[in-house]
Amino acid sequence: MKYLDNMLEVGALLPDYMGFIFWEKSSRYFDGVMPDLPNSIKKTGVFVNETVENIVKKVQTHDLQAVQLHGHESLEFCVNLKTQLAAGIEIIKVFSVADDFDFSVLEPFEEVCDYFLFDTKGKLPGGNGTTFDWKVLEKYPSTKPFFLSGGIGLDEMDAVNEIIKTHLPVYAIDVNSKFEIEPGLKNLEALQCIAIKNK
């Protein structure tokens, strides 16, 4: 999210999480003032290879409840970050997935991260607007809940509903560029379709 009025409108739909991109190179880069949002919404900072110090500052300044690590953050980095964040701030570690994704890389992160997030490997660290072949998730070896992400739009909703019905621990569906009018400006009408379906 990037624009104040748009944040308030989307906030009224009560998503569980709302994301703010703190990666300067993104067309969705957020550098504004955080509005008052319903308490149930976890304000989530999205970071790409940022320093622990800067992440902690953003968490405090914007009263974030979760951080999404969307770069090549190492296990050591995550452990260090955890010690610097107040208790209860969630760490969501992103992994960029291609057909040959090696799920064994996840195991060391299980303890320190609250959730995994699977996004599509692409040119950009995130926001590529493309899906990956969710069949690779059949090899998911863990019970750790994960966010499913990467190019999810209204056209993917049937497939989303199918994957939710499987044994996989899909915790949340993360939508971004496919629900936008322009980068950072979310399409309320499109979001309302899924918000209503979820009630």
Ligand SMILES: O=C(O)c1ccccc1N[C@@H]1O[C@H](COP(=O)(O)O)[C@@H](O)[C@H]1O
């Ligand atoms: O959206 C961005 O600009 C972005 C930049 C850097 C890191 C992450 C970013 N977005 C995240 O990417 C995924 C997938 O987005 P999409 O549906 O493919 O557009 C999502 O988690 C966004 O938060």
